Amino acid sequence: MKVISFFSAKGGTGKTTFNMLLASYLKYEKGQRVMLLDFDAPEYNLSFCRKRELAGVKEAVDESALYPIEAVRDLSEGNLATVAGMVRKMEGVLDYVVMDFKGSFLSGDPVCVMAEAGVLDMVVIPVELDAMIVASMKSLALLFKENGQQALLFFNRVHGKERPTQYEAVRLWFEEHGCRVARSQVKGNIGMKREQGEGHFVRSTLCFPGKEIRKSNPGIVGLLEEVIGYDGD
Ligand SMILES: Nc1ncnc2c1ncn2[C@@H]1O[C@H](COP(=O)(O)OP(=O)(O)OP(=O)(O)O)[C@@H](O)[C@H]1O
Ligand SMILES: [Mg+2]
Numbered sequence: 417m418k419v420i421s422f423f424s425a426k427g428g429t430g431k432t433t434f435n436m437l438l439a440s441y442l443k444y445e446k447g448q449r450v451m452l453l454d455f456d457a458p459e460y461n462l463s464f465c466r467k468r469e470l471a472g473v474k475e476a477v478d479e480s481a482l483y484p485i486e487a488v489r490d491l492s493e494g495n496l497a498t499v500a501g502m503v504r505k506m507e508g509v510l511d512y513v514v515m516d517f518k519g520s521f522l523s524g525d526p527v528c529v530m531a532e533a534g535v536l537d538m539v540v541i542p543v544e545l546d547a548m549i550v551a552s553m554k555s556l557a558l559l560f561k562e563n564g565q566q567a568l569l570f571f572n573r574v575h576g577k578e579r580p581t582q583y584e585a586v587r588l589w590f591e592e593h594g595c596r597v598a599r600s601q602v603k604g605n606i607g608m609k610r611e612q613g614e615g616h617f618v619r620s621t622l623c624f625p626g627k628e629i630r631k632s633n634p635g636i637v638g639l640l641e642e643v644i645g646y647d648g649d
Contacts, residue, residue, distance in 0.1 A: 417506060419513045420538045420643065423527060425556055426549065427519035429542045430572050432461050433606060433619055435516040440624040441640045443483045448511040450483040452621075453499070455491065455526040456518045463487040466621045473622070482622060488526070496526055500533040521556065531563050539565055540643055542572035543586075543597075550586055557595045566648045569597045570639055573604035596649050600638030 422434035435452065442448040454462045466485045470477060488499055503513055515536065517527040530536040539560050543553045557567040569590060571583055587597045606619065629636045 417510050418537050421515040423517055423539045424541055425521035432516055435514050436619055439483050439514045442512050444624040450512045451510055452485045452514045454487045454516050456516050460487045462516050469622050496529040500535045503535050536565055539567050541569045543569050544573050545578050554593055554595055568646050571601040574601040575604050598639050598642045600635040600642055602635045603633045
């Protein structure tokens with residue numbers, strides 16, 4: 417079993433989007449046993465999204481064929497320790513646990529508790545080309561590595577305006593500092609069904625819209641494969 421989280425200490429960077437994509441990819445494309453834990457109080461975007469999606473489909477859905485999304489509502493230290501213990505007991509029952517946290521990295525935050533408890537195996541950190549973000553994501557990756565987590569960075573929202581050589585320079589800089597960067601890059605065109613119309617959405621907890629993704633943003637499947645195949649450096 418492996419516990420993975422797309423995480424960043426910064427808000428609005430794609431954590432929830434990619435956690436959903438990863439869970440859906442593992443479950444619906446790879447047939448893996450997956451559970452998603454939603455720690456992102458008070459919004460609980462993923463749990464809410466599942467409910468909204470189920471309410472929006474016309475045909476009956478076999479909910480047992482979906483991965484469960486559990487919202488962890490009691491974020492007290494005691495309960496987080498209980499959750500960590502429960503996750504450990506899932507060894508052999510689940511293949512993957514995906515965790516969605518809020519963009520905060522302070523002592524006592526669920527992400528820190530799960531990392532310190534040794535329950536979180538891997539973090540995947542979205543990076544956009546911006547000097548401040550690049551520097552702070554390097555520090556974040558190194559903090560996780562020092563704590564024993566595997567850490568992989570990836571370039572998100574690549575618009576193509578930036579020159580490829582800029583990304584290569586930043587990749588080299590990360591690697592010189594002991595941080596691995598995924599080869600696959602994700603373009604800045606991910607949307608929700610309701611934002612972009614039928615056929616272009618790539619976020620769902622009920623399916624992995626593989627065809628759409630492969631056509632509109634091929635870096636996503638490449639990235640997910642790199643994440644699944646990553647076993648540290
Ligand atoms: N590659 C991308 N292309 C286009 N939009 C993106 C991309 N990645 C993320 N977004 C958009 O950025 C917004 C924030 O994404 P998301 O909610 O996944 O981030 P988050 O890090 O979980 O945010 P929060 O800190 O609020 O939990 C969403 O509207 C999402 O669709
Ligand atoms: Mg989120």
